[in-house]
Amino acid sequence: MADASQGRTNVPRSFEFDHQPTTDQSFENALEKARQGTRLTIDDGIELLTTGTDRPGIDVERKERVLEAADRRRAEMVGEEVTFVANLNNNVTTACNTGCLFCNFKDRSEQFLEANDEEHGGFTKTPEESREIVEQALDTGIYEVTSVSGLHPALALDDEHRELLEADESRDLNYKSPEKYEIDPGSYREQIEAMSVGGVHVHSMTPEEAYHAQRGAPWGYEEVYSRLQDAGLDSVPGTAAEILVDEVREVICPAKISSGEWLEAMEAAASVGLDTTATIMYGHVENEAHRIEHLDKIRQLQDRAGAITEFVPLSFVHANTPLYERGMIDGGATTDEDELMIALSRLYLDNIDHVQSSWVKYGDEQGLKMLSCGADDFMGTILSEEITKRAGGSFGEQRSFAEYVEMISAIGRVPVERSTDYRQRRRVDPSDPPFGPELGPRADGTPLVER
């Protein structure tokens, strides 16, 4: 048995976790299983992610062999197409009291109260404003609107939920009436209805938001998702997953739902017929054992529910976050770690077709490289991205179709515009500009944004 805890380079060793990257497997055996397409165990995964627990740090030659195996698996599973979606981010509010230590997206909700005169940099949008933003973006050709927000205390699922919360505001349910705030965000139902305009695909309501939408109520996640589906919700982002091992969540987001609750919410969304995505946010206090255990839980969830259309590894952007500012970590994941995370996502998750490379997190050059490490999806146009930007990310807020076509063609792959659920796909001919979206309800091939 060996210990690869020195595989991570940027993490202080002060976290005494029960889960450690130790195995009884060898790197060579694990790699052989990966090459043959045999389902990997947690020990196999740890061996590959650490490039062997028999030596400290990452072995570059072994890493290349893991990446090669993942790239080959990608080609076998999904071929040479690289997909992207025309989408818009419309986050409703930054007001949130959850206090996750990796997050710089939120602002304390007290700052948003009518009685508060202090300036703050946050925002809340009314349902009418959300509708207007989506309506305008539809004309530019988007297919999807993604909406992920802070847990504003005035947000309730719908009128029935609000009545229930208003009946006893003294209960500790993180609720305050909308009249107390400068701007009323409406209810989740009203926001979803407002964004569900003109046939756009609405991708919203993470498990954490679904928890907020049922706080203090007797109904469960199925009821929440089913009511939101009636309001126009089409699919659910599997964010707020972070690392699905509770000893890590207790350090980075102690006020968030547990990993069991996250999985329960995702299964409920699937059971009412909603597609979901799934994510991992890595590169903070966790070790390789946590990362592989996370992948294992996602694989099991997919075996049970089968609704995950893509897996999205999110490398932690640390610069402006409390975790970094308080000295709990020294930085994020290294490039080697990023590449191995993409590769293991492909190799371990044998039941999820698509692995995304996030250019918002990795940047253009490295994002493109990830497409040869196991990834086959290159995210979306994202016409605004406040979450990563506020955490110190610097890789821009939008991407034109022309840039997508040029970058993907340059590595010899096939650019493909897709729908959120990947069921609609359109190959883009690189010799036939101009390049614009054609799948959105009002898309007509006109470029979405200028280069």
Ligand code: SF4
């Ligand atoms: S990650 Fe989400 S829940 Fe946590 S503090 Fe940020 S906005 Fe709030």
